[in-house]
Amino acid sequence: MRYLIITSLLFIYSNLSMAQIKQIEDFKWKNRVLVIYSNEYSTSLLDSQSEEIKSDLEEFKVRDLIVLILEDEIVxxxxxKKEQYLNYEQILERLNVNSEDGYQNILIGKDGGIKMRKDQPIKNEKLFATIDAMPMRKREMKDKN
Incomplete structure (x- = not known):
């Protein structure tokens, strides 16, 4: 019974915390984040990256990796799955993205630090290898075994 109550409380807390995401820092220590910035001149790069990601969403879930797309001044x-209220301009400023940059992929670790920045689409294998080499991810994989 105690286990059921604790599990229920953890589930409720995790859903509430995800429902209240208002800034990119709210993901810290819970998720890694891949931010994809695209202006109107780089939609083909965004389309390419989106298709790459969609081909392997389960692996993104395993790595606690959330994908945010900044396009047309919205996030x-x-x-x-939960509603989020992230501010487009605030994310650009926080990640030092110039609105004239055509396209950027920015990988943020669970610690909130920028781990990778590329101006071209990234293959899932490269993204996963980068994440899997991180100390926190190595601990996660070890703990699951």
């Missing part, structure tokens, strides 16, 4: 997600 969308490919794999975040």
């Amino acid at each position: 969308k997600s490919l794999n975040l």
Whole structure:
């Protein structure tokens, strides 16, 4: 019975915390985040990256990796089910993205630090290898075994 109550409380807490995401820092220590910035001149790069991601969403879930897309001055997600109220301009400023940059992929670790920045689409294998080499991810994999 005690286990059921604790599990229920953890489930409720995790759902509430995801429902209240208002800034990119709210993901810290819970998720890694891949931010994809695209302006109107780089939609083909965004389309390419989106297809790459969609081909392997389960692996994104395993790595606690949320995908945020910054396009047309709004923030969308490919794999975040809960409503989020992230501010487009605030994310650009926080990640030091110039609105004239055509395209950027920015990988943020669970610690909130920028781990990778590329101006071209990234293959899932490269992304996963980068994440899997991180100390926190190595601990996660070890703990699951």
